[in-house]
Amino acid sequence: MDNAQLLKGVLEGCVLAVISEGETYGYQIISELEAAGFEDIGEGTLYPVLTRLDKNKMIQCRRAKSPLGPVRKYYSITPRGEEALSDLKARYKKITRSAEKLLYGEFDDKTEE
Amino acid sequence: MDNAQLLKGVLEGCVLAVISEGETYGYQIISELEAAGFEDIGEGTLYPVLTRLDKNKMIQCRRAKSPLGPVRKYYSITPRGEEALSDLKARYKKITRSAEKLLYGEFDDKTEE
């Protein structure tokens, strides 16, 4: 099962979405992604995403001690990140609509716009 | 706007879906994709997809003269392609559900299964 390709781009958006709901850190993001239904999102997958988002000023970082374990890096979303997120939401919606039209047939149930 | 990443994997599935509705050829597939809402699907994007699907025995090919222009390659889906398509549909649905949960919030409107 190769879901890797289907995740491209969306994963980054989902990470951004999780962070937009409140300051959080890597390990917790992974468990939220899995709670939402994503499987096998490893650390080697997530952390590069965080690094990239940080580098692109979509999120910002703050170090803080953890009650158990090494220092955590807490991330929060920036204004720029929120823009990017809402932009991505729109594009994702458009693409999934087109795809669903072709994949599942022409359902117009989704015209909630 | 970089929709390229969001298309990964789905595009291939959509092409397969188009072909599954009846024998067709490259140029026409492009216009069907655009009719469904995909923008700027160029030839350099589509034809490699067709080549790959053919190589993996998802589709089969037949050459036939065109009333206007060079020879066309008409593709039709194989049993194996249909399997792959229905598998992809299921995986795509699962992923988009998870993504939508995170991106747009927890709508349960989509429990039509």
Place this chain on the structure above:
DNA sequence: CAAGCTACTAAGCAATGCAAAGTAGTCAGG
């Protein structure tokens, strides 16, 4: 001090969409 958990880092790979350029057939206009 070793084991095991938490937490982040880093190197390298593979898949796929895309841009750009090319080949070729048909047909209309001059």
Place this chain on the structure above:
DNA sequence: CCTGACTACTTTGCATTGCTTAGTAGCTTG
């Protein structure tokens, strides 16, 4: 006949991004 426009497919090479694997390091417990 030649040129340009349109149809139709091919090829090369690149960038992005998720994934695998391995590694570093702090903390707690026995």
